[in-house]
Amino acid sequence: MDIQRHIQHVFQDRDDIPLFYIESGSRLWGMASPDSDYDVRGFHLPSKAQYFDYQKHRDLIEIMDGDFDFVSFDLDKMFGLLAKSNPTVLEWVRAHVVYFNQFAGWSPFVDGLLAKIDYKALYFHYLSLAKGGMSVMQTPTNFTYKKVFYSIRGLLSAELAAKQQMPALKITELFQQITPNDPLRQWGEDYLEIKQQQREKALLSELEQQAVTRLLTNKIADLTAHEPNKGPHAVALQRYLTDYSFQLKQHYYG
Structure with a gap:
């Protein structure tokens, strides 16, 4: 399956800005069966018009087309989950099967993020x-x-x-x-x-x-009997994500 083409098709009639998409689930874990779906996950920036609009808009895009199962969070939703060390989205940023990446400075971003998780x-x-x-x-x-x-x-x-x-x-x-x-x-x-x-x-x-x-x-x-203690980096993690959010929005929205 041409996953890149499917991702392009999702955004061809949208003004949202795709940033990063990976393979999730069984194919990422090395546990897929021959008939497993392609679970494509990632995040995007909403269109400039939507971002500056006073009305609240949906914070995700969902597409199911045959074996192509696509979910994209907007940046605020994605970073909000990362700020809580959400394990599901942490698997996304750690994924080795990457289909699309327009996130500048991705590797340093991930290294800094993982150093601060809970x-x-x-x-x-x-x-x-x-x-x-x-x-x-x-x-x-x-x-x-x-x-x-x-x-x-x-x-x-x-x-x-x-x-x-x-x-x-x-x-x-x-x-x-x-x-x-x-x-x-x-x-x-x-x-x-x-x-x-x-x-x-x-x-x-x-x-x-x-x-x-x-x-x-x-x-x-x-x-x-061996529950770990809560990590000490919550505030640092929030500041880190705030800085990157500001940089990305300034770059794309001007």
Whole structure:
């Protein structure tokens, strides 16, 4: 799929200014299936007329066209989430699959941003994802290899965040950050072989379900006992984003 062409098509009849777009979700994490959608995410500046208008306008653009799933936040919404160390948009700025980038000085911006984030926000986000996945798996027909794997990704990411370490986005690199004898890492690495055999949606046997549930529950208990402290950089992060917002708007709006 020609993602650049699709992005250009989104903005061809709009006066908004596209800034930065990446691949998100399973393709970014190295967990995609052959039929996975292209989850394109990023942010834009609203048109000059919209920016100076006294009326409030919608702060995102959403397009669903076949396998092309596109979401774009305006700059204020994007930076507002970054100011809270929102883990979802932090994955966007860290993405290695970049389709479009008109953000001047991107690499230095990201380096400065990541030096100021609150790891506690990442910890709770990934832990919540894992718990949510476990809740879904309480229904026997939902206890699939894929859902277990997503919970494992969340727990391993939360473990690293608790240690003030940035969890890798690509799943194989995430495993390398975890001790080799960790049973959840071992289960996850075995899952990759299952995925290659196109059996990711298969249900686990009852014995496997019980064993995996114990592993996930034990990891959650351990993580809950090691909750990280809130980061000290909240004010510095807000100032940092304010400065970049001013520079971008001054450049594009004059």
